[in-house]
Amino acid sequence: MLVGYCRVSTASGEQLSSLNSQRSRLTRNGCNFILQDIDSGLNCERVNYQQLKALVRSRSVSAILVTSSSRLGRDARECDDFISLCDRFDVSCNALDEGRLSMITAEDMLITRLRGSINQTESMKISQRVKAGYQEGKRQNRPMRRACWGYKLSEDKKLLIPHPYEFNQAKKFIETLKRVHWRPLQALGFWNSNIPLNSDRAVHYWLCNPVLRGGLGYGFHHMSAGSSEYEYIVWGTHTPLLSVADFDMYKKSTAANRKSWGKNSIRKPSVLTSLCICGYCGRKMSYRTGRKIIYCYRFNCGHGFHSVDENLVLSFIQSNILQTIQVWNERWQPSHPYSQISQLKEDIKRLISSDDPDMSSAIQIKRQRLQLLLQVKPSRDDHLLEQLKDSSLYAEEKHYLLRPLLLKLLRAVVIQDRQPIRLELND
Structure with a gap:
């Protein structure tokens, strides 16, 4: 039985067109049974590739x-092993662009290994070009991800612009979320139309x-305690769909919704x-049951089970609140909207x-960007800061009043060596 095999790396439009072209060429050359994979050539555990080896x-x-030896894979050693497997079981392996693939004679082995090395080198060069393109796009503040719902890429692919239909649709969905107090499933229940x-x-x-x-945002990674989702964010590059005030309301409402059901x-x-978060492992610390002691309960933390007294932390907050207010007023963070x-x-x-005169266009662009930044600048709550100066709030009987104020101002109190070392502000 003659079996064809084709592969592309991704499911993008151009790659899928290449996949269809490979299938057509294999069919024209007598293949009635064709296996295909949409995966990297460096992944040796591709499902249908493993099935092909099992058939051999x-x-x-x-x-x-195959249409080319590179379709079998981009790993030179794995490609050599597969062709050797075919030789061992008397299976003829052929490429339309390169002829017979074999390692029986010394000449065949040399040619096959050269082809495998060239294929792997091409893969490495593609990876290097992608990384270089990403770094250049980051330097030029260009969108490096697919446009999310509500936006589309401009014709030159250098900017995000509002989608003519989806932008207004997304705005209406956000209004629905506001009406249902930011409960996503409830908001989705009101939308029968097809949204992503x-x-x-x-x-x-x-x-x-x-x-x-x-x-x-650039450098996306999953959330963990004490870190953000993106390594670097450039603000004011396009028209916002969601204001900073609405986003803050979403975060507060989500926290409130989470506490309104079950044991919470x-x-x-x-x-x-x-x-409180551990200064070593970055995880949140918890109260010891029935005591005013806060512990790091993470077993694999090198400083696990170290503790700090609640009163010590409150004293640190009270003594550093003026400095915190000054940081609030004067801080400069590259990832924050109004820092620029x-x-x-x-x-x-x-x-x-x-x-x-040649700088007039540059001045106009910077003025437009400044206007966009001013639209997303968050307001500062001076009344909150004045309240936290009141020393009577730190008495135990007033803790129910103090906690909401601390949650608004502080993101975390970092604990290290049984001592609070710094206060981290909310963005």
């Missing part, structure tokens, strides 16, 4: 046909995407519950003072 071992196939969000998790990741707030609905949190406003104002002022 069971002597169920007499010949194998079909679960609670999908809505959550969509809302947390900085694209909706007018930014581009009857459990009263202590003043520092979920606020001062720099843009200075750039505009410098370009205007140069009195160069």
Whole structure:
């Protein structure tokens, strides 16, 4: 039996067209049974590739046909092993572009190994080009991911612009979320139309995407305690769909919704519950049952089970609150929306003072970006900061009043060597 095998790396449009072309060529050359994979050539555990090897071992196939040896894989050693397997079981392996693939004679072995090395080198070069393109796109603040729902890429693929239909549809969906107090499943129940969000998790990741707030994120990684989803975010690159105030409301409502059902609905949190994190492993620390002691319970943390007293942490917060207020007013974070406003104002002022007519377009672009940044600048709650100065709030009987204020201001209190070492502010 003659078996054909074809493969492409991804399910993109061009790759799928290449897959159809491979199948057509194999069919024209007498293949009635064709196996295919959509996976990297460096992955030796491809499902249908493993099935092809099983057919060879069971002597169920007499010949194998591919369009090119690179379709068998981009790993030179694995490709050599597969061709040796075919020779051992008397299975003829042929490539339409290269002829017979064999390692029986010394000449065949040399040619096959050269082809495998060339295929693997091409794979490495493609990977290097992709990484270089990503770094260049990051340097130029270009979108490096597929546009999320509500946006599309501009014709030159350098900007995200509102989709003519999906942008307004997404805005209406956000209004629905507001009406149902940011409960995703309830909001999805009101939408019978076909939208790309079909679960609670999908809505959550969509809302947390900085694209909706007018930014581009680079270096995405899954959330962990004490870290963000993106290594670097550039704000003010396009029209926002979700305001910072609405996003803050979503996060607060989600936390409130989580506490409104099951055991969480009857459990009263202590003043520092979920606020302290271990300075070594980055995980949240928990109260010891019935005591005012906070522990790191992570077993594989090198400093696991180290503790800190609640009163010590509260004293640290109280003594550092003025410094925290100063940081709130003066902090400069590259990943924050309003961190770039001062720099843009200075750039505009410098370009205007140069009195160069050729700089007029650059000035206009920076002014537009400044306007977008001002739209997403979060407001500062001065009243909250004044409340936290009140020393009476730190008494135990006032902890129920202190906790909501701390949650609004602080993201975490970092504990290390049984001592609080720093306060981390909410964005």
